[in-house]
Amino acid sequence: MFQSRIGGIGFYVPERVVTNEDLARHMDTSDQWIQERTGIKERRYAEGGKESTSSMGANASKIAIERAGIEASDIDFIIFATLSPDYYFPGSGVLLQRELGITNTEIGALDIRNQCTGFVYGLSIADQYIKTGMYKNILLVGAEFHSMGLDYSTRGRNISVIFGDGAGALVLQATEEEGSGILTTHLHSNGNFAEELAFISPGAHGGYHGNEEMYEFPDVEFGGMFITETMLKEGLTFPNMNGQLVFKNAVRKFPEVIMEALKKTGYDPTDIDLLVPHQANLRISEFVQRIMKLPSEKVFNNIQKYGNTTAASIPIALCEAWESGLVKKGDLICLAAFGSGFTWGSALIRW
């Protein structure tokens, strides 16, 4: 049976740096509030008209592909995790395929919608395909263009200050080397919290989930009304979050799902060489670190520079950790994520 190993890794963040002071010019917030509550100092915003979710994904992918020592034409499957796709449909996976110049139509391109846990879900999917021998070189991408869809008025400040743009990519390859690569992955979800961190409208819910006030009957003369006046007036066309509830659940579920992966493989928290958590909020990472009794040098954080980049945050952090020499051959690396859905998950990797 094959194992999957990480053959190459890359990340891309846009050039434009947006500081907390920049945001404070548009909404009632401050550098002090943002740093105290989230640890974030700045984030990157992509350039509209020149960049997109899939173009950022392609930039990260090119680096990962080169580091894997293969050509784009060797990729036999694409998995694209994002909550901010270029188009409502088709998915960003096919756009990435085109952007990378992959003309081989034998490959598949899968988009996944698991928000902050998207990358861990994608890793788990890729791992299963490689283990069964179906694919040999899978390109897994997490990318987000959040800045296109945030509410920059004071109404949206609890969300807008957190998110940033960027992309990360891995090439997962088949290996027969026992005990190396992806050791285990664990995925969870609880749909009862679906609306607690969500971007609900526009959408095809038709007012079904108890949100009738957002719905107006599609106008046959002018076309279906995905976006209604009520939605615009009430700011429903932006993401919404019950921050405290998300925080409380995150600090419980992160340690739980990390322990689940350790138990499955017979390891202890002390065996972890580096924990790379989804960069949700520096305070969440610090909480998890304390609960897991890990020293600071064993938990990697870069949210201070990039904000929360959702599906891109784990591969960006993992790549930056690797580039700075914090991930070495033979290390036990733990990935963990929690977010909208709610969904949460973990992975253990022997590098």
Ligand code: UT7
């Ligand atoms: O990627 C995974 C999903 N997301 C997360 O993991 C996020 C989890 N949650 C959080 O990180 C935190 O809940 C936040 C950082 C979003 C908010 O921090 P908080 O300490 O939970 O603040 P809060 O929502 O309880 O709000 C406290 C106060 C409120 O004012 P009042 O009602 O006390 O007067 C807010 O209106 O802070 C206010 N506030 C702000 N003030 C300045 C909310 N956002 C801001 C802001 N600047 N950006």
